[in-house]
Amino acid sequence: MAREVHGMVEKRGSGLWLTHVFMILGVMVIFFPIWLAFVASSVTQPEIVRPPMPLWPGDQLWENYSKALFSGVNVPVGTMLFNSLVMAIGIAVGKIIISLLSAFAIVYFRFPGRNFFFWMIFLTLMLPVEVRIVPTFEVVAGFGMLNSYGGLIFPLIASATATFLFRQFFLTIPDELAEAARVDGARPMRFFWDIVVPMSRTNVAALFVILFIYGWNQYLWPLLITTDPEMNTIVMGIKQMFPSGDDVADWPVIMATSILAMIPPVIVVVSMQRLFIRGLVDSEK
Amino acid sequence: MEKRVTFRGWLLPLVLIAPQVVISLVFFFYPAGQAIWQSLFIPDPFGLSSQYVGLGNFEFLLNDKFYRAAFGTTAIFSILVTLCSMIPALFLAVIADRLIKGSGVYRTMLIWPYAVAPAVAGVLWLFMFNTRVGVISWYLGQLGYDWNHVLNGGEAMGLVVVASAWGRISYNFLFFFAALQAVPRSVIEAAAIDGARFWRRFWTIVLPLLSPTTFFLLVVNVVYSFFETFGVIHTITGGGPQQSTTILVYKVFSDGFVGQDLGSSSAQSVILLVVVGLLTIIQFKFIEKRVHY
Numbered sequence: 114m115a116r117e118v119h120g121m122v123e124k125r126g127s128g129l130w131l132t133h134v135f136m137i138l139g140v141m142v143i144f145f146p147i148w149l150a151f152v153a154s155s156v157t158q159p160e161i162v163r164p165p166m167p168l169w170p171g172d173q174l175w176e177n178y179s180k181a182l183f184s185g186v187n188v189p190v191g192t193m194l195f196n197s198l199v200m201a202i203g204i205a206v207g208k209i210i211i212s213l214l215s216a217f218a219i220v221y222f223r224f225p226g227r228n229f230f231f232w233m234i235f236l237t238l239m240l241p242v243e244v245r246i247v248p249t250f251e252v253v254a255g256f257g258m259l260n261s262y263g264g265l266i267f268p269l270i271a272s273a274t275a276t277f278l279f280r281q282f283f284l285t286i287p288d289e290l291a292e293a294a295r296v297d298g299a300r301p302m303r304f305f306w307d308i309v310v311p312m313s314r315t316n317v318a319a320l321f322v323i324l325f326i327y328g329w330n331q332y333l334w335p336l337l338i339t340t341d342p343e344m345n346t347i348v349m350g351i352k353q354m355f356p357s358g359d360d361v362a363d364w365p366v367i368m369a370t371s372i373l374a375m376i377p378p379v380i381v382v383v384s385m386q387r388l389f390i391r392g393l394v395d396s397e398k
Numbered sequence: 399m400e401k402r403v404t405f406r407g408w409l410l411p412l413v414l415i416a417p418q419v420v421i422s423l424v425f426f427f428y429p430a431g432q433a434i435w436q437s438l439f440i441p442d443p444f445g446l447s448s449q450y451v452g453l454g455n456f457e458f459l460l461n462d463k464f465y466r467a468a469f470g471t472t473a474i475f476s477i478l479v480t481l482c483s484m485i486p487a488l489f490l491a492v493i494a495d496r497l498i499k500g501s502g503v504y505r506t507m508l509i510w511p512y513a514v515a516p517a518v519a520g521v522l523w524l525f526m527f528n529t530r531v532g533v534i535s536w537y538l539g540q541l542g543y544d545w546n547h548v549l550n551g552g553e554a555m556g557l558v559v560v561a562s563a564w565g566r567i568s569y570n571f572l573f574f575f576a577a578l579q580a581v582p583r584s585v586i587e588a589a590a591i592d593g594a595r596f597w598r599r600f601w602t603i604v605l606p607l608l609s610p611t612t613f614f615l616l617v618v619n620v621v622y623s624f625f626e627t628f629g630v631i632h633t634i635t636g637g638g639p640q641q642s643t644t645i646l647v648y649k650v651f652s653d654g655f656v657g658q659d660l661g662s663s664s665a666q667s668v669i670l671l672v673v674v675g676l677l678t679i680i681q682f683k684f685i686e687k688r689v690h691y
Contacts, residue, residue: 132496139490140507143567146522147510149533153525164536215418221404222411230415237426238678241625244647244670247654247663248432249425271421284401291403301405330515332629337655348515352633364531371518378513383506390572 153368181369186354193347203266204328216279238273260341319392347374436664455665472645476623482563487570495578512568517629523561551642562627577611
């Protein structure tokens with residue numbers, strides 16, 4: 114009986130095949146832009162500028178990628194990759210550290226101004242960087258942080274989301290643990306390091322995945338504050354590789370750069386899929 | 399909810415919370431205050447002094463036909479991006495949900511676009527539709543359709559919408575798929591025993607159960623298309639042709655940094671601030687409801 118009902122709900126036989134066909138078609142359509150970029154990064158410029166370009170990879174992979182990585186257009190893509198890596202890790206680690214600390218303070222202490230600070234952090238949720246670009250740019254310029262990693266990282270580091278996430282989690286840590294720590298005469302920071310941080314491991318990892326991608330994929334902010342090509346990040350640097358005016362873009366190198374720009378976040382997302390989905394669901398709650 | 403057990407002392411917690419508070423003050427509140435302050439002035443052409451104009455900048459903006467057009471463009475753009483990313487995602491999630499085996503493989507493949515930055519997505523789609531070398535524009539040409547998003551505003555809008563929606567399909571798929579997996583099998587099987595066919599079950603049982611997820615995604619996708627699509631527009635169209643793809647965030651950038659009109663750009667920031675505030679309130683109102691749900 115149960116099996117028959119299952120047959121009605123989940124597809125079997127010809128219906129199952131049809132379902133797979135739909136699914137494969139869907140995946141192919143979604144995947145096509147990435148495939149095409151990959152193909153373009155493996156052929157020569159003449160093959161691209163005389164349309165239609167081939168839809169199957171050529172043999173120029175090594176040439177195009179080494180040209181991109183070691184010479185690029187304005188600056189070697191290797192440099193841009195490194196800048197992106199510093200920025201993404203800096204944002205992820207920085208956000209996690211300051212959020213862990215502030216959430217610990219808000220949950221485990223009663224101190225003057227606690228509510229005030231809590232609301233202050235809450236309000237930053239409403240201020241995406243895009244909304245306050247001109248004045249934030251002036252602040253960063255005033256500190257002399259243009260073209261620096263500090264300038265890339267700090268303005269994006271304060272995150273109410275991460276603080277709330279940790280606050281929610283800390284509230285679920287049994288009171289007995291804090292009680293025991295207090296009875297044993299453990300100092301608060303000892304409790305923080307020995308109990309709270311180890312218990313937050315999974316949350317930290319899930320958040321890291323989300324924040325790494327957030328940092329890696331930033332565009333507008335690096336575009337504004339890195340005027341020196343040496344400091345460009347890869348995501349904003351691709352656009353800079355297009356020639357101004359009527360010159361023909363060096364498509365194979367640009368497409369190789371696009372592929373290089375997506376490899377690190379794709380690896381993070383695909384290899385840590387479970388953590389990623391958990392982080393996604395957690396950070397939107 | 400509060401902890402019963404807390405630690406004593408007031409200095410330590412202040413030290414712990416200080417980094418976040420300092421960063422929020424320096425990079426959030428001060429710039430936001432500056433935006434509000436600057437929105438009340440018009441700087442002279444040399445940037446030496448500025449004149450207080452009260453709400454003059456706002457008055458000017460609301461009467462400015464380009465700014466009104468940007469509002470309309472943003473509305474159309476965000477509605478289209480939301481629809482183009484949610485409908486295919488729901489469709490794929492429904493199909494994947496019918497498979498007992500193999501949905502994990504498809505899921506892994508479908509997650510990819512989420513990891514691709516909007517600006518990179520812009521470059522990929524620009525490449526496919528490029529008027530000189532684009533594969534799709536070339537095949538369209540063979541079919542007798544002359545694709546040119548550089549001149550045609552409607553085609554430009556279509557292209558930025560598709561490029562922006564593309565990565566969001568992954569995101570929406572994950573949420574829809576999780577929600578579908580959470581629909582109790584017993585309810586669906588009961589309906590199946592009563593003879594309800596697939597589409598009938600979908601419309602009368604599954605879709606209503608998905609409504610909290612759908613509403614949540616609606617809000618999140620609108621926020622996304624308002625603020626995070628800058629990279630797509632900057633790489634593909636640069637707001638053109640004739641401002642046909644200039645959304646509000648793009649206009650803040652082009653007036654403030656390219657046009658150097660700080661008063662107007664700040665006033666636009668303040669208006670956007672109000673919009674974000676409203677959207678955030680909607681989001682939180684909804685989340686409160688979902689907790690009770």
